[in-house]
Amino acid sequence: MSTHQTGVLPAHPETATLEGKNKVLGFWLFLGAEVVLFGCLFATYIALRNSVPDGPTAEELFKLNTVAWSTFVLLTSSLTSVFAIMAMHKQKLGQLLFWLLITVLFGLTFLGMEIYEFTEYVHEGHKFVTSAFSTSFYTLVGFHGAHVAFGICWITLLILQGLKKGLTVVTAPKFYVAALYWHFIDLVWVFIFTVVYLMGKVGH
Amino acid sequence: MAHSHTAKRYSGLMDWLTTVDHKKIGILYLIAGGFFFLVGGLEAILIRIQLAYPDQHIFIGDTFNQLTTMHGTTMIFFAAMPVIFAFMNAVVPLQIGARDVAFPFVNALGFWLFFLGGVLMNTSWFLGGAPDAGWTGYAPLSTITDASSATTLQHNIMGTDFYVLGLQIAGIGTLIGGINFLVTIINMRAPGLTYMRLPMFTWTAFITSGLIVLAFPAITVALVELMFDRIFGGAFFDAARGGNNVLWEHLFWIFGHPEVYILILPAFGIISEIVSTFSKKRLFGYSSMVFATVLIGFLGFMVWVHHMFTTGLGPVANSIFSIATMAIAVPTGVKIFNWLFTLWGGQIRFTTANVFATAFIPTFVMGGTTGVMLAIPDADFQYHDTYFVVAHFHYVIVGGLVLGLFAGMYYWWPKMFGRMLSETLGKIHFWFFFIGFHLTFFPQHFLGLMGMPRRVFTYQPGHDLEMGNLISTVGAFLMGIGTIVFLINIISTWAKPKTAVADPWDGRSLEWAIPSPAPEYNFKQTPLVRGLDALWKEKMAGNKEMIPAEPIGSIHMPSPSILPLTMSLGLFIAGFGFMYEHYIVVGIGMAVTLISMFLRSVYDDHGWHIEPEELEDKGGRA
Numbered sequence: 001m002s003t004h005q006t007g008v009l010p011a012h013p014e015t016a017t018l019e020g021k022n023k024v025l026g027f028w029l030f031l032g033a034e035v036v037l038f039g040c041l042f043a044t045y046i047a048l049r050n051s052v053p054d055g056p057t058a059e060e061l062f063k064l065n066t067v068a069w070s071t072f073v074l075l076t077s078s079l080t081s082v083f084a085i086m087a088m089h090k091q092k093l094g095q096l097l098f099w100l101l102i103t104v105l106f107g108l109t110f111l112g113m114e115i116y117e118f119t120e121y122v123h124e125g126h127k128f129v130t131s132a133f134s135t136s137f138y139t140l141v142g143f144h145g146a147h148v149a150f151g152i153c154w155i156t157l158l159i160l161q162g163l164k165k166g167l168t169v170v171t172a173p174k175f176y177v178a179a180l181y182w183h184f185i186d187l188v189w190v191f192i193f194t195v196v197y198l199m200g201k202v203g204h
Numbered sequence: 205m206a207h208s209h210t211a212k213r214y215s216g217l218m219d220w221l222t223t224v225d226h227k228k229i230g231i232l233y234l235i236a237g238g239f240f241f242l243v244g245g246l247e248a249i250l251i252r253i254q255l256a257y258p259d260q261h262i263f264i265g266d267t268f269n270q271l272t273t274m275h276g277t278t279m280i281f282f283a284a285m286p287v288i289f290a291f292m293n294a295v296v297p298l299q300i301g302a303r304d305v306a307f308p309f310v311n312a313l314g315f316w317l318f319f320l321g322g323v324l325m326n327t328s329w330f331l332g333g334a335p336d337a338g339w340t341g342y343a344p345l346s347t348i349t350d351a352s353s354a355t356t357l358q359h360n361i362m363g364t365d366f367y368v369l370g371l372q373i374a375g376i377g378t379l380i381g382g383i384n385f386l387v388t389i390i391n392m393r394a395p396g397l398t399y400m401r402l403p404m405f406t407w408t409a410f411i412t413s414g415l416i417v418l419a420f421p422a423i424t425v426a427l428v429e430l431m432f433d434r435i436f437g438g439a440f441f442d443a444a445r446g447g448n449n450v451l452w453e454h455l456f457w458i459f460g461h462p463e464v465y466i467l468i469l470p471a472f473g474i475i476s477e478i479v480s481t482f483s484k485k486r487l488f489g490y491s492s493m494v495f496a497t498v499l500i501g502f503l504g505f506m507v508w509v510h511h512m513f514t515t516g517l518g519p520v521a522n523s524i525f526s527i528a529t530m531a532i533a534v535p536t537g538v539k540i541f542n543w544l545f546t547l548w549g550g551q552i553r554f555t556t557a558n559v560f561a562t563a564f565i566p567t568f569v570m571g572g573t574t575g576v577m578l579a580i581p582d583a584d585f586q587y588h589d590t591y592f593v594v595a596h597f598h599y600v601i602v603g604g605l606v607l608g609l610f611a612g613m614y615y616w617w618p619k620m621f622g623r624m625l626s627e628t629l630g631k632i633h634f635w636f637f638f639i640g641f642h643l644t645f646f647p648q649h650f651l652g653l654m655g656m657p658r659r660v661f662t663y664q665p666g667h668d669l670e671m672g673n674l675i676s677t678v679g680a681f682l683m684g685i686g687t688i689v690f691l692i693n694i695i696s697t698w699a700k701p702k703t704a705v706a707d708p709w710d711g712r713s714l715e716w717a718i719p720s721p722a723p724e725y726n727f728k729q730t731p732l733v734r735g736l737d738a739l740w741k742e743k744m745a746g747n748k749e750m751i752p753a754e755p756i757g758s759i760h761m762p763s764p765s766i767l768p769l770t771m772s773l774g775l776f777i778a779g780f781g782f783m784y785e786h787y788i789v790v791g792i793g794m795a796v797t798l799i800s801m802f803l804r805s806v807y808d809d810h811g812w813h814i815e816p817e818e819l820e821d822k823g824g825r826a
Contacts (some may be wrong), residue, residue: 017392018392021391022306022307022387022392023488024389025387025391026306026307026310026383026384026386026387029383029387030383032418033325033379033383033417033418033420033421034419034420034421036417036419036421037424037425038419040421040422040425040426040455041424041425042549043452043454043455043736044425044429045272045453047449047451048440048448048451051445051446053444053445054445054447072207076470097310118434128432128436128437128438129436129437129438129445130439130445131439131445131446132439132440132442132445132446132448133446135432135433135438135439135440135447136440139428139429139432139438139440144467156799157802157805158805160446161805161806165808170808174805190736191528198747203697
């Protein structure tokens with residue numbers, strides 16, 4: 001892959017071209033829209049989280065132990081994606097792709113833990129159709145999970161493109177906005193951890 | 205050249221299906237939006253036929269509900285929005301001296317998503333019945349999926365699914381369109397074109413795009429929740445399982461009120477351009493106009509509860525939202541007076557565009573006045589869900605937005621198509637439409653105050669409602685005739701040669717500095733902007749054209765692509781899969797979309813170049 005190194009990339013290859021500038025700004029604006037999207041999902045969850053006429057409540061259901069581990073895994077993946085972008089700025093393609101691969105693996109681990117968690121809940125009678133609480137829980141956390149799954153596919157595709165195309169002013173904005181996206185879904189998880197799990201355990 | 209690639213050029217139908225040129229996408233938006241405008245207008249005429257006389261039995265019960273629901277939804281999402289996007293596409297890049305939008309591919313994708321979303325919703329007419337829960341889709345009425353409890357729906361239990369999925373697909377298109385125009389206006393302005401030199405239409409397009417980005421995700425979530433309740437048996441709006449249908453009202457109006465400003469702000473922009481051009485004066489109070497636009501956009505997010513005064517949120521909530529609502533009248537009033545002072549002492553030319561624009565001003569003031577009346581919660585308890593509300597929002601949307609859009613069509617038609625619309629037919633169009641409009645909606649204020657409820661399919665004789673309703677129906681037919689005159693105008697113009705000059709109106713902004721219609725690359729040389737009303741500034745300095753900011757060189761263009769269409773088609777197919785719960789179809793549709801996205805990501809578009817020699821041939825000037 002080192003054959004693709006050009007060695008003459010500018011300091012910030014992600015915004016070196018007008019296309020790159022547009023892409024990065026457009027993606028920030030898209031994340032603004034995503035903030036409103038998750039804001040509305042959070043608002044729905046907060047409005048309905050204590051509406052449990054039937055089925056287990058949040059307090060009975062959640063196990064902070066497993067959730068703490070998945071939080072740890074996902075936040076670590078955010079760190080590794082920072083390493084990837086740092087490597088990109090040093091124009092080290094190999095390191096960039098390595099750290100993206102680690103990020104994807106952490107993401108997969110998180111997703112596996114989430115699927116396991118959801119299966120457990122379903123066995124305990126907390127299904128999608130059980131109550132307004134369960135519907136809003138699965139919608140909010142599931143939307144986040146779907147974002148993680150999409151991010152995994154996307155970053156995997158970018159790793160493959162990196163192997164083929166190398167680090168150029170065309171691929172650099174792609175890596176950069178994917179890292180932005182990954183930070184964003186980690187940030188959403190911080191709020192999910194607080195609002196859904198911690199408040200579910202202690203706040204009524 | 206090192207980066208020169210052979211361009212894949214298509215012609216005929218394939219050219220339109222694969223285009224990423226903002227001017228062609230603008231025309232596509234105009235045609236599609238115009239088509240849906242005719243569909244929605246026909247639905248309105250049918251509604252008025254049913255209500256022409258008391259106790260009629262032409263379109264009753266669920267059929268009437270389908271007509272009102274589809275009329276409202278079609279007009280807002282599939283007629284007004286796309287025609288606004290048509291002008292944004294056709295005009296904004298030209299006004300900012302850009303060769304293209306920031307994301308030409310995304311721009312095309314936005315159009316196809318909107319169009320196929322609209323088609324999906326309208327196929328419901330042929331597939332068992334249209335949506336019938338009102339354009340606001342209030343739960344729990346919109347969550348009924350049980351045939352046994354839905355006898356009043358005459359077994360039309362799937363209609364709302366078309367509403368949910370059609371709007372969802374179209375909504376994604378609108379959202380990415382908004383992002384595209386924000387980035388375009390932020391990053392692609394010509395040298396010297398600072399924010400406070402932006403033409404007013406571009407300013408309003410900018411604020412409207414911002415509102416789209418912040419408002420549309422709310423309806424995305426609302427529609428997701430409604431879809432999950434209807435298709436997967438969720439409990440968001442099911443009170444028996446702890447759900448709460450007031451939640452729908454909040455989410456819908458958190459989107460729905462900013463949507464009103466998404467619609468009207470571009471009309472304000474169009475009016476500002478036209479009033480200034482045809483008064484031969486710079487827009488009065490430009491900076492206060494900009495400030496008012498921003499303030500209206502900001503306050504637009506603070507007032508959604510005024511649609512919910514009767515929901516029972518309590519006097520404190522109602523008072524706060526009441527005051528916020530009245531506050532919007534202040535920046536709007538600033539705009540009205542600025543237009544009047546622009547006209548004052550100007551060399552006014554009453555072209556068709558300006559006739560529509562000047563008629564807009566008093567008509568919109570009337571709609572605004574009833575808006576302030578409705579903002580008083582105590583009074584709203586009387587007005588709520590009556591024809592008074594119907595009269596109010598048609599005064600602002602038809603009397604405001606639609607008059608603005610017609611003005612814009614007569615004004616920018618030569619720039620979009622290279623042909624001038626007939627002024628004579630335009631005046632006939634105006635008078636039929638304008639008189640018809642007031643005949644239709646003015647009596648509805650009084651019908652509402654006399655207690656006639658909206659969305660009810662008939663009324664009984666002997667309650668003094670007959671005269672008002674009959675006048676209203678006559679007015680609706682006059683508006684229909686006006687629209688037909690407009691269509692005749694378009695068709696007869698089509699048959700003429702493209703003879704429009706670059707600057708038919710003695711314009712002030714950059715779009716009039718280039719030929720009509722604009723060449724594919726817009727500006728042969730990026731212009732240098734030296735002040736507000738950039739072209740006028742050069743005219744006053746004695747220059748025949750803009751001063752170029754760059755030497756003539758080869759121009760990079762994006763390649764056409766079929767992928768925006770296939771991405772949208774995938775979601776269209778998946779939408780049907782969800783509705784009929786055939787998850788194989790969902791899988792096929794999503795696969796088409798995801799494969800298209802994969803191809804877009806993997807194959808980089810290097811574009812193609814127009815060389816300087818070709819520029820000379822096409823005779824464009826800066």
